[in-house]
Amino acid sequence: MIINTTSKKLFTWLDNRFNLSPLLEFMRNKQVPVHRHSVWYYMGGVTLFLFCVQVFSGILLLFYYKPGIDSSFESIRFIMTKVQFGWLIRSIHSWSANFMVFFIFIHMFSTFFTRAYKKPRELTWISGFILLSLALGFGFSGYLLPWNELAFFATKVGTDIVGAIPLIGDAIKIVLRGGEEVTGGTLLRFYAFHVALLPALFTVFLGLHLLFIQRQGMHEPEFIEQLPKDKKKVIPFFPDFFLRDAFLWLIVLNILLFLAVFFPWEIGNKADAFAPAPEGIKPEWYFMFMFQTLKLLPGQILFIEGEIVGILFFTFAAIIWLLVPFWEIRKKPGKKIQPMTVLGIISVLFILIMTIIGYIA
């Protein structure tokens, strides 16, 4: 009773100054459609939860991580072996990073297949695409931070690929590496990207992405949109949808704990710039489809180097994908499988097949 009275007083105090009542009213009335594709609504929420896990575990790691060619690997080993629960935090950070990218992909493709990118949600799609790019940047920069040999050579290969982009590639490579080669300078640079630049950008675009969703509400698939209002099933966002979200988050958290305990993330061997490249250098799984495609391309395609053709193809494909809301092929009535669905299936299959080949080869 006392708590209720105090919280009411506090709310009134804040409301008088910041006019919170409309916001509260908005949240009270916010509704989420219920239909056979509702499950995809939870993918964005899980991604957001994993981002929070990343921020929390990342801050804890920052307490002990020391960037530098003489300290990165050693400090990670210290975290894994000496710091209380350091092994748990580091493993959760690594597993959660992979989960986050995975759920971003799921979220993106579910948005694509349900055509949620259409007017008026073009900017939500674009901000989501930017968030995916930033997440990949997080993955690429974070991979190098333990300064182990696999990460060192994968970064070398990765930045070499960037360097092959015509005209601007070499300049980007030098900016990324902080020089001609992957050195301690690159490590410091990647550290700065990973803990300062990318989080700042990610927070801005995540804020915009969430703001757009709140302003426009959840997207309804066409077959729901066409129904009369009294036929549409909805649930309130608070507390029903939020509790369902929390339900899924807890399951994901338990899976993360399981993986961290039973499959702790390896440290590997310390990077040695003068050692020969070890066997099995491979990028993170989410870059594998691009890496494998570049590997499979012939040395020369017509008069252009195969690798450059591949890079140009992926750059072009990314731009096309980013601009999907502006060029999408309209639905063809009577057709069981729409052209955009076919395009999406081809894209998913391409990514899956190339990733599998990359791991088998």
Place this chain on the structure above:
Amino acid sequence: MNKRKQYIFLITLTISLNSNLAIFAEDKISMEKEDHCISCHIEDEVLPENFKDYDIHNQSGLGCSGCHGGDAAKEDMDEAMSEKSGFIGIPNKHQIPGICGKCHSDIEFMRQYQPRIATDQVEQYYTSFHGKKLLEGDKKVADCTNCHTSHAIISAKDPRSTVYALNVPQTCTQCHGDADYMKSYNIPTNQYTEYVKSIHGISLLEEQDTGSPACNDCHGNHGATPPGIISISHVCGLCHANNMQYFSTSVMGKVFEEQELHACEECHGYHQIEKTTYEMIGVGENSVCIDCHSEGDTGYLVADSISRLIMTAVTLHDSALIRQTEVIRKGMDDVEIGFLLGDAKQNLIQARTIVHTFDPDKVGEKTEASSSNSKAAISLADKEVEDYYVRRRGFGIATIFITIVVVALFVKIRDLEKKRLAEQSAQQQS
């Protein structure tokens, strides 16, 4: 060797050296740019294939006439190989050391090619068993060409060379392993077959470790001779310096010297030196100590005491290794354990070396240190294994807690849904 014999030997040696060197005393070493000998003799089977590519002399510009005499600049065969031009043809066995020594004994000349090269090969050769026998007129003994070949001479550092470390045993056994050839010398011919089974042979020939000794490392190169009793421990001590020092200053070292026993060889053998084992120490059936000592004597008691000290440390070290494997298998931290086990091993190695003092107190210091490291490693391993189970228990507790919350959420969601449906149906009815 009595004095008369010594004088005869020295005079013979001097005459031989002078006469051999005199053959080319007035000649300049032939370094022609244009060598007409090769143009005819290249197809001669004496010259090996690719002779021009890898013969070190040919590469350095030393022509055929450098060894065989003659004038390689002359196109006419008769003029080129005339007596006037100093042609000697195929040198006889006695001439060979002198011919090689013409350059190889001249430091002024040789330092142009290798500033640090030794120039005492010929001098050493005549002190070797091979050289002495050659002076006595024996034509079967090895001269320079038997080991280095005559027309395919490659630097000893080159793996293709017959005297490259890995090839030396095979080169020596060409003669020393041939029972018929060696019959007249009345010496064993099983050195190579024994050597290949030895720790040195396995290390050199199988593991390709060029740091392991080949024949020449114990017997010498150009001055090759069997090591005498006194020099055996010195020969082994060239590599096993600590063992030699401990042994030579020990009680046993003095007794060995007095009784003219073959130091290292008595326990370890010579050509077939096997990898040492802990069983070699003590009073067990594989012990070498009981070859001389028997129950009741001091040596027997000392051997037993040292063996017990070492075996205690070894057992603890082995137990710690097993525990470390378990820690690794469980994916836990074994870095510190590895360091401790490294120290334990190092102390054990030192204890094995100090065995050559035959002093249980000195050996005990090292075995105690090793045991202490092993015990610390076992204790750390126990902690890591315990931690492993704590983590799993912690995960179990967390899962139970999360599951309770998940179930509670599920119940709450269902209640909310029921409530909402009830409200909706009430609204529809009204």
